[in-house]
Amino acid sequence: MNLEERLRDALTDDHLALPPWPDATVRVRAGIRRRRRRTATVAASVVAVAAIVSTAPVLLRGGGTAPPGGQPGATPTLSAVPWLDEPVDPAAPTSTPSGARAESARPCTAADLSRTAKGEPANAAGGHVQNVVRLTNVSSSTCSLVGFVDLIATDVGTGTRATLRTGYGSTFFDGGPGKRYPATIAPGEDARIDIVTGNGCYGGLGEPHRYRDVALVVAGRQYPVPGLTLQTWCPLQVGAWYTLVDEPTAAPSPRFATLSVDVVAPASVARGATLDYVVTLVNSGPVAVPLDPCPVYQQELWRNTGTYRLNCSPGEIPAGGSVRFAMRLAVASGTPLGPTPLRWDMGATADFTVPGSTTVTVTG
Amino acid sequence: MRLWDAPASFDEYVRDRHADLLRFAHVLSGDRYLAEDLVQDALERAGMHWRRIRRHDDPEGYLRRIIVNQHVNGVRRRRRERLVASPPEQPTPVGERRDDAVWQLLATLPRKQRAVVVLRYYEDLSEAQIADLLGCSVGTVKSNGSRAMAKLRAALAPSPSAVDGGTR
Numbered sequence: 001m002n003l004e005e006r007l008r009d010a011l012t013d014d015h016l017a018l019p020p021w022p023d024a025t026v027r028v029r030a031g032i033r034r035r036r037r038r039t040a041t042v043a044a045s046v047v048a049v050a051a052i053v054s055t056a057p058v059l060l061r062g063g064g065t066a067p068p069g070g071q072p073g074a075t076p077t078l079s080a081v082p083w084l085d086e087p088v089d090p091a092a093p094t095s096t097p098s099g100a101r102a103e104s105a106r107p108c109t110a111a112d113l114s115r116t117a118k119g120e121p122a123n124a125a126g127g128h129v130q131n132v133v134r135l136t137n138v139s140s141s142t143c144s145l146v147g148f149v150d151l152i153a154t155d156v157g158t159g160t161r162a163t164l165r166t167g168y169g170s171t172f173f174d175g176g177p178g179k180r181y182p183a184t185i186a187p188g189e190d191a192r193i194d195i196v197t198g199n200g201c202y203g204g205l206g207e208p209h210r211y212r213d214v215a216l217v218v219a220g221r222q223y224p225v226p227g228l229t230l231q232t233w234c235p236l237q238v239g240a241w242y243t244l245v246d247e248p249t250a251a252p253s254p255r256f257a258t259l260s261v262d263v264v265a266p267a268s269v270a271r272g273a274t275l276d277y278v279v280t281l282v283n284s285g286p287v288a289v290p291l292d293p294c295p296v297y298q299q300e301l302w303r304n305t306g307t308y309r310l311n312c313s314p315g316e317i318p319a320g321g322s323v324r325f326a327m328r329l330a331v332a333s334g335t336p337l338g339p340t341p342l343r344w345d346m347g348a349t350a351d352f353t354v355p356g357s358t359t360v361t362v363t364g
Numbered sequence: 365m366r367l368w369d370a371p372a373s374f375d376e377y378v379r380d381r382h383a384d385l386l387r388f389a390h391v392l393s394g395d396r397y398l399a400e401d402l403v404q405d406a407l408e409r410a411g412m413h414w415r416r417i418r419r420h421d422d423p424e425g426y427l428r429r430i431i432v433n434q435h436v437n438g439v440r441r442r443r444r445e446r447l448v449a450s451p452p453e454q455p456t457p458v459g460e461r462r463d464d465a466v467w468q469l470l471a472t473l474p475r476k477q478r479a480v481v482v483l484r485y486y487e488d489l490s491e492a493q494i495a496d497l498l499g500c501s502v503g504t505v506k507s508n509g510s511r512a513m514a515k516l517r518a519a520l521a522p523s524p525s526a527v528d529g530g531t532r
Contacts, residue, residue, distance in 0.1 A: 003513060003516060003517055003520065004485065006463060006466055006520075007466060007481060007485040007516075008485045008486075009463060010463035010466035010467055010470075011391050011482060011485055011486040012486065013463070013467075016387060016390055016391055017383070017386075017387045017390075018383070018386040018387060018390050018396055018399060018400070020382060020383040020386065021382060021386075021400075024378050024379055024382045025375040025378050025379060027404065028378050028382075028404065028407045028408060028411055029375075029411070031404055031405075031407070031408040031411075032408050032411040032412055034408075035408055035409075035412060036412070
């Protein structure tokens with residue numbers, strides 16, 4: 001047998017086949033969701049930085065509190081906070097329920113979190129055990145825990161204490177409608193992370209690895225998890241931070257109660273064109289309205305609707321003042337000609353609470 | 365359908381094809397865990413753009429291209445699919461590989477040379493097809509292939525002492 005034949009024979013050996021994944025679609029879809037979230041976060045960060053840079057001179061000149069108004073045909077977006085192209089899926093499990101938690105907030109620091117974590121086995125299925133570990137927000141404001149953690153533990157067999165090498169990302173218990181990523185936690189609330197052990201590897205043969213004195217490493221600080229022990233035949237899997245959708249939350253805050261909306265758009269727009277317009281949020285109340293957590297809004301022209309995150313770079317709507325936000329909407333080519341309502345509505349959640357509207361004449 | 369969802373046909377594709385992709389990635393990389401990394405990564409990338417990818421004639425080719433290029437470029441999601449410090453002993457698979465010597469020697473080749481060998485003798489691709497897939501010239505494919513084969517031939521050739529012993 002010559003070398004070429006030998007190579008073909010060796011490479012097509014059936015022993016090189018790997019066992020298929022029993023949860024192939026689940027693990028791949030979990031990975032796709034993770035990638036989407038990462039992409040959205042990075043894009044939002046870039047746009048936010050750009051927005052801050054570009055709006056800083058305007059805000060310093062007081063342009064951010066210019067009164068609403070505009071003239072037909074004029075470009076109404078001057079001196080406004082730039083539009084943020086960050087669509088939000090209101091039906092996604094990661095969207096925020098009415099009056100409850102926001103999707104993201106400032107990153108949690110070590111000082112925001114309880115000094116120890118609570119951990120316990122929660123579920124077992126398919127040869128996997130889900131150990132849920134919780135950290136509590138002990139600060140006075142909402143923050144987000146994003147991504148993964150490192151684990152430090154003592155190997156029961158050898159007595160060695162070291163950082164465990166773990167698989168990050170999709171775990172057997174990932175996904176599902178009950179979890180919300182990232183973990184945005186109000187004061188007193190818990191963020192959760194799954195540490196998943198398994199007995200389905202190597203046929204459950206041999207001795208498992210056992211670990212005690214487990215600690216999470218978050219933002220450079222160790223958080224012991226008293227009482228948690230891990231026993232696994234498989235590589236440990238660590239999921240991403242999450243919160244529970246149906247976890248009790250603080251009472252809804254009527255933080256937008258003092259806001260009203262003015263929508264100013266060009267008098268006319270052509271089918272298929274991009275409509276640039278300006279929304280002014282006016283705060284008639286005596287205290288500033290914070291834009292953290294950052295709200296989302298919905299815009300609608302005929303059947304063309306979209307839900308987006310507001311560009312929250314101004315940080316707040318000042319007491320007695322207003323902030324102008326540039327908006328953008330693609331006018332569908334099938335939009336009927338003539339006067340058409342342009343509706344805009346904002347809320348902290350998918351329940352929209354701060355409505356505004358104007359009329360735009362669609363031309364051919 | 366949620367904004368982020370790939371269509372149901374993607375699920376079917378994953379269910380039907382991931383085992384073959386795992387095998388291909390295993391042959392390519394020589395490491396089952398790296399193979400799983402590569403396939404997971406490729407499927408995630410494909411799933412994000414599935415509507416566009418499935419319009420092409422050969423989504424499988426697209427997937428394999430991702431796997432090969434990620435491997436050749438040495439990309440690995442280092443923080444995602446790592447192993448525990450010292451995993452339990454893996455039982456010897458039932459039966460042995462037919463030609464373990466060749467398998468071991470393949471592991472000594474640089475990634476690009478190994479990729480050329482695998483694409484040539486496992487995938488039965490021509491040099492032009494390999495060049496297209498790797499994004500290099502046919503000449504580069506030829507040189508990598510000939511270097512790899514020379515190394516394999518030299519390693520598999522009987523040693524002089526064995527030859528001498530046999531002739532005595």
